[in-house]
Amino acid sequence: MQASLSLSVSNPAAIPRSGHGFESSLPFPSKPVNLRFCGLRREALGFSSTSSSISAYRSNRNAARSKKVWASLGSDNGSSSSAPKSFDYDLIIIGAGVGGHGAALHAVEKGLKTAIVEGDVVGGTCVNRGCVPSKALLAVSGRMRELQNEHHLKALGLQVSAASYDRQGVADHANNLATKIRSNLTNSMKALGVDILTGFGTVLGPQKVKVGKDTVVTAKDIIIATGSVPFVPKGIEVDGKTVITSDHALKLESVPDWIAIVGSGYIGLEFSDVYTALGSEVTFVEALDQLMPGFDPEIGKLAQRVLINPRKIDYHTGVFATKITPAKDGKPVTIELIDAKTKEPKETLEVDAALIATGRAPFTNGLGLENINVATQRGFIPVDDRMRVIDSNGDRVPHLFCIGDANGKMMLAHAASAQGISVVEQLTGRDHVLNHLSIPAACFTHPEISMVGLTEPQAREKAELEGFEVAVAKTSFKANTKALAENEGEGLAKLIYRPDNGEILGVHIFGLHAADLIHEASNAIALGTRIQDLKLAVHAHPTLSEVLDELFKSAKVSF
Amino acid sequence: MAHLLQTSFLPSSQCLRPNPDRSSSSTSSPMVQISRRRSKTGGAVQAKIREIFMPALSSTMTEGKIVSWVKSEGEKLAKGESVVVVESDKADMDVETFYDGYLAAIMVEEGGVAAVGSAIALLAETEDEIEAARSKAAGSGSSAASSSPATASTSADPIPAEIAAPIAASAPIAAAPVAKLASAVHPASDGGKRVVASPYAKKLAKELKVELAAIAGSGPLGRIVAKDVETAAAAPVPVAAVTAAAPAPAAASNVELGTVVPFTTMQGAVSRNMLESLSVPTFRVGYTITTDALDALYKKIKSKGVTMTALLAKATALALAKHPVVNSSCRDGNSFTYNSSINIAVAVAIDGGLITPVLQDADKSDIYSLSRKWKELVDKARAKQLQPHEYNTGTFTLSNLGMFGVDRFDAILPPGTGAIMAVGASQPTAVGTKDGRIGIKNQMQVNVTADHRVIYGADLAAFLQTLSKIIEDPKDLTF
Secondary structure: OOOOOOOOOOOHHHOOOOOOOOOOOOOOOOOOOOOEOOOOOOHHHHHOOHHHHHHHHHHHHHHHHHHOHHHHHHHHOOOOOOOOOOOOEEEEEEOOOHHHHHHHHHHHHOOOOEEEEEOOOOOHHHHHHOHHHHHHHHHHHHHHHHHHOHHHHHHHOOOOOOOOOOHHHHHHHHHHHHHHHHHHHHHHHHHHOOEEEEOOEEEEEOOEEEEOOOEEEEEEEEEEOOOEEEOOOOOEOOOOOOEEEHHHHOOOOOOOOEEEEEOOOHHHHHHHHHHHHOOOEEEEEEOOOOOOOOOOHHHHHHHHHHHHOOOOEEEEEOEEEEEEEOOEOOEOEEEEEEEOOOOOEEEEEEEOEEEEOOOEEEOOOOOOHHHHOOOOEOOEOOEOOOOEEEOOOOOEEEEEEEOHHHOOOOOOHHHHHHHHHHHHHHHOOOOOOOOHHHOOEEEOOOOEEEEEEOOHHHHHHHHHHHOOOOEEEEEEHHHOHHHHHOOOOOOEEEEEEOOOOOOEEEEEEEEOOHHHHOHHHHHHHHHOOOHHHHOOOOOOOOOOOHHHHHHHHHOOOOO | OHHHHOOOOOOOOOOOOOOOOOOOOHHHOOEOEEEEOOOOOOOOOOOOEEEEEOOOOOOOOOEEEEEEEOOOOOOEEOOOOEEEEEEOOOOEEEEEOOOOEEEEEEOOOOOOEEEOOOEEEEEEOOOOHHHHHHHHHHHHHHHHOOOOOOHHHHOOOOOOHHHHHHHHHHHHHOHHHHHOOOOOOOOOOOOOOOOOEOHHHHHHHHHHOOOHHHOOOOOHHHOEOHHHHHHHHHOOOOOOOOOOOOOOHHHHHOOOOOOOOOOOHHHHHHHHHHHHHOOOOEEEEEEEEEOHHHHHHHHHHHHHOOOHHHHHHHHHHHHHHHOHHHHEEOOOOOOOEEOOOOOEEEOEEEOOEEEOOEEOOOOOOOHHHHHHHHHHHHHHHHOOOOOHHHOOOOOEEEEEOHHHOOOOOOOOOOOOOOEEEEEOOOEEEEEEOOOOOEEEEEEEEEEEEEEOOOOOHHHHHHHHHHHHHHHHOHHHHOO
């Protein structure tokens, strides 16, 4: 959940969707390294025919390298006097989450001898405490919602009597899924020959990493991929029972009658979907003036009409929760609210539980960044557009990269992975700059929300600055045959584009399977495909993908 | 559109320009159709107040839902500005005004539905006319706001005050009688100053127009939960004497003879249940009960909203409390359960079938709340909104056909329960008394069908004797 959708506020210039603190809160279990993983994209590669050829290739290369390659490296590294003369590895990645995993698999594919350092469990936040278990809960909530919606079922001619659930069974499903994905992930790396070094990773100096207490390993290049931890604002006391973070919530140890969710971003929204489907009532506490601040305003408005208003949810906007006290001695959880602008006390809520989903902070403490003269910015490691770490003098630190949540460019699991792959491309001789505007994001509510590129206000601002015209096209799910067959006509797809050249600036979808539909748009942005070409592409009928087909066809490109 | 043209005013230079794209130039933007209200009375030219109509945004649209008002009452509008967002059968569209002026009165609130062509707001040309427009809206608005398509044409006529009156009068009903229910105060609510209510309770209260401050909460720590709001909303409505069966005689005449009609889902469910009942060995015991005292009691407390159904349910529940075996059920054929609560299911005929809303814990609730609950259940049953726990948790079933004059009948035991009681009409009967005289008493016959695997003849006999004592001396029913 967290990893799938998270955008940082730390570095607005680099972030396509500004202004929304991405919500989440996964308490970090006092372990050093953590990453997130949201897909097993490369896993299959490792087991197939390529694995043997890769390892054969690698061993050949390693043998050769010991004689001649190191010599040349010496001159490369002239800038750092303490640099070792020979290396244990070509690449060390600190953090075995989804970013590190993606980078490691790609590095092996490219023939690099690779090690990954993990101080906690493989898989990081995403697999263990994030998007993976949350998808299990959302799968349950989606079905519950359907079974409870008598009106909807009746329209389909179905009759179901009293749907109910077993809380422990639901919790086990989430836990089993996380365990399964974690072992898949570990096996995929082992099978490819990635060394998994267990222990807290610290950067000792250029090209040198300490693992655990006293193991020192050297590598030609180092990628920091330590991820992030949940941000719990001060004044909030988390007891893990009644005041919880998503870490606890994903274990689903209880389903409170009334839960306050602090933060109405992706994480808060997804949990509200889970909790209301399981019978809870929800109160949102949002510091900004409107709910779902990160979304395109139009999508946000529609989402609020579908995901908030008809459900057992109320909300307080424009307020900060300054103090949250867990329930004890028969007293409920109390939440003190102040006005976000005037700072005046507003109200005290009394609820059965509170879920803190107020954002994430990078996990970079104890990484030994002082050894290489790197100063973090609010915890984030500064990097350039090629993920190369910048030190406190503004110079590049050679052979050191940082990907994923730790650099704060775009706090999404798949963004971390993409950044890792981009770094490996550079290391193996192919310059590559990742286009963050082509990275999609999704929120797995029912129905789902997905987006790629700019929101309409961002696009208009950019257009103003750069002097081009912006146009918007929209299509409704109400006109899609497949959506109507599913009796799920609620939804909207929105295209923001340049009518002069057909460039896609942003696509936002709210509706059935929106998260799966967005990739046609994100791939088009990544590959630079223009609308006039997309108009000619064929979509199977009847499918939901025709929503995008119609969307592209309705765009008016003067070309 | 047709009925619009029959109204007393004509849409002047109306123009519909639906366009889903708010950003595009206004030349292709949707415009609200606005008509000038023609002055009907008096020779003087009246204030220029125009009505804003629900536009037809697509060829198939018959009604539209107001998603949101972009402008609020009193705001100045310029030609071409968005006023309202309307959801049609296809999409949401911003609708723009064709005239400058002031949005004087909103007649259909957000979330409301209005037929295409019906007035949804009034537009005043100058600020001075806002008041005049508002008073007009007050007359017609109340009916328009009910969002029935039929109001489209009526809103144009000057609406006499009395139409608005009943609506206005109904609003405070909720507050007044509810006040006396407010016995408990949330312990953490600053001595009652602050109302602690769950999100859904708040939503319901708004919908049902119930004052939260006047409700006692039954949730954790005295919190007001949805159930409390529903109870409060149902409370003040005088309960009509709804008895069990509410037939739909009109339907009978509409039946097309000679046709084969497949079962509805409800009929299918009934059919399955009836077949299942054949596997249970049942027997029947009848009893005649004198109801003079019960009738007298009913007459006395009828005005307080008490129904005969509730009285019978209550009496049955009290009798069951003394004979738990009659309230038991056998499901597997090897064991049986003494049910922990006494939930009286009462059979109700509804359009196209039969359903058994359940009065839960009927022995523990007082007769007034039981009556309210019953009313609420019947309404929900008619609206087909009963939740499963409201119709499938019965432990004992009542079926009453007395209102048709049926004097005795025989009921089939619903599977999963131990017994069902068929209640006939109470009618004046000549009876011989012990002293050898003949008198007239109101008597009704009841007939209990029970599962003989767990309930034996003596059990039923003893139960019926208790029941008849309770009914013949009904003081315990009102305690």
